[in-house]
Amino acid sequence: MLNLMEKEERKFDTRKHLIHLFNTAFKEKRGKDNPLPFGACMRAMQGRFKFEDEETGEIIIEYPTEQSWQEQVEAMFKDEFCAKNKIFDFPYFLKQFGRFKMSDPVVEKKKLLIKCEECGKLRQPFGCCEHCGK
Secondary structure (H helix, E strand, O other): OOOOOOOOOOOOOHHHHHHHHHHHHHHHHHOOOOOOOHHHHHHHHHHHOEEEOOOOOOEEEOOOOHHHHHHHHHHHHHOHHHHHHOOOOHHHHHHOOOOOOOOOOOOOOOOOOEEOOOOOOEEOOOOOOOOOOO
16 A cells, blocks of 8 residues: 655755855956856855854754855956956855955045136145145
């Protein structure tokens, strides 16, 4: 007699989704596929986000949120060190995860100068003219 067991619902594996997001960004930015095989990416992620609770000895695997993952992927592709050394591989990304910073746009500071009424040379808008002293 054949016993029918209830089919267990498979849990959604976050790693697959996050690796897909990385591979999509890699293809978009680099113009080629991620050279690291999918299985190696899966194992690398499990090793990186696996923690052991010191008190209980329980092993906890906690993956980042999709938003934080995407922010880090974008930041890696804009990172000066990565661009200079052409390091855009998955193992480096995992190793440095959480350390990539989105660079703030550089604001160029310009001095505001006005023309002195006395000598006609450019000077700071406040205070005395450096050239004629008035």
